[in-house]
Amino acid sequence: MRFGRRALLALPGLGASVGLLPRAAAAQAAWPSRPIRLIIPYATGGGTDLLARAIGEALRPLLPHPVVVENRAGAAGVVGTEIVARAEPDGHTLTAVVSTHIMNRYHLAHLPYDPIGGFTPVAMLSRNTMVLAAGAAQPFADLQQMIAFARANPGKVGTGSTEALSSFIGQELARRTGIETPDVQYRSGGQLMNDVVAGHLPVGWTSTASATPHMQTGRVRILAVSTATRTPFFPDVPTAQEQGVAEFDIAGWVALLGPAGMPGAVVERLQALLTQAYADPVLRGRFTAMGIEPDLRPGPALLEAMQREDRLWAAAAAAGHIQRQQ
Secondary structure, eight states, rough: OOOOOOOOOOTTTHHHHHHHHHHHHHHTTTTTOEEEEEEESSOOSSSSHHHHHHHHHHGGGGGGOOEEEEEEEGGGHHHHHHHHHSSSSSSSSEEEEEEEHHHHHHHOOOSOOOOOTEEHHHHHHHHEEEEEEEEEEESSSHHHHHHHHHHHHHTSSSSEESSSHHHHHHHHHHHHHHHHOOOOEOOOOHHHHHHHHHHHEEEEEEEHHHHGGGGSSOOOEEEEEEESOOOSSTTSSTTTTTTOOOTOOOEEEEEEEEETTOHHHHHHHHHHOOOOTTOHHHHHHHHHHHTEEEEEEHHHHHHHHHHHHHHHHHHHTTTTOOOOOO
């Protein structure tokens, strides 16, 4: 039996929903109706910023409007991320965050949003292997030499970090090896690496993407990587595990999030566009040149990773390995 529009509107409970269907479909079909703001809650020049700009450029031919990358650094990423948490969930305001987005729940004194429930997980973008970078003029050429120097000079080996994850890695290494390495905080991996190159900072934990542009200067050494396996970007650099730090295996990621409540159709279209962009050999070549490890996964897989991270950092906080800021 066929029903006309008037007959459908007359059915109990269906009138309102049927009336909304054309409007909702039109809204989704029109996305994006204006430029997309991609807010990076970290300073320019770091790995996340470089990744976001490369993806924005790759998406430009696939969209009727550009992706405009906007840096809003501050408060360990909270300043920019809060803007997105409060934005309209129409797919025109997004953010790219590192895995510290989850860890901040246990590290910061106050977080003005729920890092999981307050956002729509759109896609995992990349895996972040962290590397320990040192200036070539420093009096150590590998991790064991750095540890020995730090033992002989307590508090003299300042270790740069850019957010809670890199800070945690530095302090976890110090805890496991019994050394004292003061945490020196930076707003971006680019700023951290500039000070490593200039000799102002002895060592710093940062992403492969932040370290790679400086390797041709001859003024930087990579002492170790944070994961259980070596990174293809620095295949000759042994892991911390290989250099005697047992079971040391910590990595991060970069993810694309939107405000909570984004339409499923918009999320699916974003995922399809990202899949198309990631298949482009030009973008993949840029990833390799920049030291970025692409790891594109859809929203449900990202949500699973976020929930797993939450359990990890909750356990670390309960064990006293993460100190909440006062």
